[in-house]
Amino acid sequence: MEKWENNKAWFLVLPVFIIVAFSAIIPLMTVVNYSLQDIWGPGQQVFVGIEWFEEMLANERLQDALWRQFLFSGLVLLIEIPLGILIALAMPKRGWGVSASLVTLAVPLLIPWNVIGTIWIIFTRPDIGLFGVTINSLGIAFDHTARPLDAWITTMLMEVWHWTPLVVLLAYAGLRAIPEAYYQAARIDGASVWATFRYIQLPKMRGVLTIAVLLRWMDSFLIYAEPFALTGGGPGNATTFLSIYLVKIATGQFDLGPAAAFSLIYFLIILLFSFIFYQALLNVGKGDK
Amino acid sequence: MAQIELLDVAHSYSDSPTKKSDFALKHIHDRWQDGGAYALLGPSGCGKTTLLNIISGLLTPSQGRVSYDGRDVTALPPEKRNIAQVFQFPVLYDTMSVYDNLAFPLRNRGTCESDVQRRVLEVADILDLSPLLKKRAAGLAADAKQKISLGRGLVRNDVAAILFDEPLTVIDPQLKWDLRRKLKEIHEQLKLTFIYVTHDQVEALTFADQVMVMYEGELFQTGTPQALFENPSHKFVGYFIGSPGMNFLPVTIDGNTAFINELSIKLDDKTADLGRNASGKLEIGIRPMYLEVHPVSVNGSVPATVRAVEDQGSFKIMTMNLSGHMIRAKIPEGNPAPQNNAWLRFPAQWTKLFADERLLN
Incomplete structure (x- = not known):
């Protein structure tokens, strides 16, 4: 094969390359750089190889935070996806109810994340919060600042309230895109409500649900602002998720090397699971032929 | 069943x-x-x-x-x-x-x-x-x-x-x-x-x-x-049925004859009878394939000017002007299409009469 003599076309790729370099490659390589060194101060550093990675992987507090994080994200997916589909199925299909429910659902999505944490602190306070006072007056002791289970319940409620609407909006869009003829054919074929859901609605929502699962997986795995505002990771370490712990190491203790190694491990876990979910959802229901 | x-x-x-x-x-x-x-x-x-x-x-x-x-x-x-x-x-x-x-x-x-x-x-x-x-x-x-x-x-x-x-x-x-x-x-x-x-x-x-x-x-x-x-x-x-569709021309009836302005077209007795007794706007309708096109005047024919001839392969579509009204004929591929002036004959059994858009029969 003859080589092209004029390679100027490569310059056309340059703008994209520069943007990607500044937005992704350079920050990532900076983190890689930190993760391989021990830094005491400006100009005082020594190359340590993969020592930080070994240390971090062996760190028990990190392992605890990791399992906590898996439990949290797992619960988020298990609750929000089915709940979101159910709400989308129950939503009105025409008339003024459509706009009314869409706007109502969108409200939690529009609130800044640390404000959400603050709202829920006040909402669940045992002395003045609507939720806290109500549930305590029913005779159930509830205090998210003192009891780990209550802190978890509050965090989950907040997360479900905050993000289920996103799943609803996606699922609703998916449902509205199904042509009327499918429902008509299902009626003529005598399909039950469950069969209509299982064989028409669910398969037709596959695309939007894939997006919903990926977004909720990534976002919940990265969650920081809301639990930080709500519990600050406590009581004890009960709600110290990965990113809360990471920030403690990086800016609290200023251990840049370990924090960088941790960040990379964190990044790879999210990437790996996103890939697995994507492949699984892409191929689900494809059968053997 | x-x-x-x-x-x-x-x-x-x-x-x-x-x-x-x-x-x-x-x-x-x-x-x-x-x-x-x-x-x-x-x-x-x-x-x-x-x-x-x-x-x-x-x-x-x-x-x-x-x-x-x-x-x-x-x-x-x-x-x-x-x-x-x-x-x-x-x-x-x-x-x-x-x-x-x-x-x-x-x-x-x-x-x-x-x-x-x-x-x-x-x-x-x-x-x-x-x-x-x-x-x-x-x-x-x-x-x-x-x-x-x-x-x-x-x-x-x-x-x-x-x-x-x-x-x-x-x-x-x-x-x-x-x-x-x-x-x-x-x-x-x-x-x-x-x-x-x-x-x-x-x-x-x-x-x-x-x-x-x-x-x-x-x-x-x-x-x-x-x-x-x-x-x-x-x-x-x-x-709607047929391609091109039926031709319709407004007429007045006198005796057994339908008049398009000054041109006269002979109808069969039964159709003419229905036409004389009907009220409303009268029109005759004829399918393009039943309309006879002649290069010269024949018995009972009326003159028309040729506007266009489209060759559609196995047949030709002629568009003509008959006393100010557009009319189409469909003629077999073998028949020569007159160039400027044509003489049209309306076979009585295919010439239908409509009053207020409805067929008289």
């Missing part, structure tokens, strides 16, 4: 219809004989699909009743009626195999698995789907998909009628012919009532024994393709 009747049916999509134009179906009162092959023909938006959905039960009519074999089914949902419907775009259950797609209506009705298998294999055989049974339905070509949609109707042995809503729209032209022939075969083999909605007159005329022409929510005429062609009951039917 069922004879389907619509009794004084009207339908409006608005909740409180007031004007006549609020109705998608204005007034339908008709009967579909058991085992017939019917085509519902009409332009887009004339209410064909609405009518079909009322028959199948997907829509409940605003007024009137639907009956199968004299049994009132107006209030019954589609799954309780012994009817199947094939839609414009193939509807498949994507995640299922072809076999499971065909079995779906039976399984929903709790049929035992051995009967399901027997029926599915029979229907797959009729539709030439046997080699595809194990395949996933999603990846197939449009014609196979449409056959599966039809198959889901055929597997149910209680089905009396199958409704088709422009089923060949998404099929390639070549396959259209094959599939239409297949439909005819199935009709002859199974003797089910077929009601076929289309806006394509060729499709309607080749498929059906009886064609029903619809326009703006009303059934204008029901008849064999030949009857519709030769004796259109309304100007619309004359325009």
Whole structure:
């Protein structure tokens, strides 16, 4: 094969390359750089190889935070996806109810994340919060600042309230895109409500649900602002998720090397699971032929 | 098996219809004989699909009743009626195999698995789907998909009628012919009532024994393709059936002669009689293929100026001006087309008379 003599076309790729370099490659390589060194101060550093990675992987507090994080994200997916589909199925299909429910659902999505944490602190306070006072007056002791289970319940409620609407909006869009003829054919074929859901609605929502699962997986795995505002990771370490712990190491203790190694491990876990979910959802229901 | 009747049916999509134009179906009162092959023909938006959905039960009519074999089914949902419907775009259950797609209506009705298998294999055989049974339905070509949609109707042995809503729209032209022939075969083999909605007159005329022409929510005429062609009951039917459509010219009648301005055209006695007694705007109508075109004056002919001649392969379409009115003739390929002036003769038996757009007979 003859080589092209004029390679100027490569310059056309340059703008994209520069943007990607500044937005992704350079920050990532900076983190890689930190993760391989021990830094005491400006100009005082020594190359340590993969020592930080070994240390971090062996760190028990990190392992605890990791399992906590898996439990949290797992619960988020298990609750929000089915709940979101159910709400989308129950939503009105025409008339003024459509706009009314869409706007109502969108409200939690529009609130800044640390404000959400603050709202829920006040909402669940045992002395003045609507939720806290109500549930305590029913005779159930509830205090998210003192009891780990209550802190978890509050965090989950907040997360479900905050993000289920996103799943609803996606699922609703998916449902509205199904042509009327499918429902008509299902009626003529005598399909039950469950069969209509299982064989028409669910398969037709596959695309939007894939997006919903990926977004909720990534976002919940990265969650920081809301639990930080709500519990600050406590009581004890009960709600110290990965990113809360990471920030403690990086800016609290200023251990840049370990924090960088941790960040990379964190990044790879999210990437790996996103890939697995994507492949699984892409191929689900494809059968053997 | 069922004879389907619509009794004084009207339908409006608005909740409180007031004007006549609020109705998608204005007034339908008709009967579909058991085992017939019917085509519902009409332009887009004339209410064909609405009518079909009322028959199948997907829509409940605003007024009137639907009956199968004299049994009132107006209030019954589609799954309780012994009817199947094939839609414009193939509807498949994507995640299922072809076999499971065909079995779906039976399984929903709790049929035992051995009967399901027997029926599915029979229907797959009729539709030439046997080699595809194990395949996933999603990846197939449009014609196979449409056959599966039809198959889901055929597997149910209680089905009396199958409704088709422009089923060949998404099929390639070549396959259209094959599939239409297949439909005819199935009709002859199974003797089910077929009601076929289309806006394509060729499709309607080749498929059906009886064609029903619809326009703006009303059934204008029901008849064999030949009857519709030769004796259109309304100007619309004359325009809509045939290509090009029927010619219409305003006339006055005196004795046995119709006058277009100063030109005279001889009518047969019966037609002239009807014309003299009719009130309203009178027009004569003639099919382009029945209009005789001569290069010179012959007995009973009238002069016209030639505007255009289109050669369409096996025939020519001539567009002419007859005393200020446009008129078209369809002449065989072999006949020479006059260049500037032509003489037209209106054969009496093909010259129809219309009063206020309706055929006099």
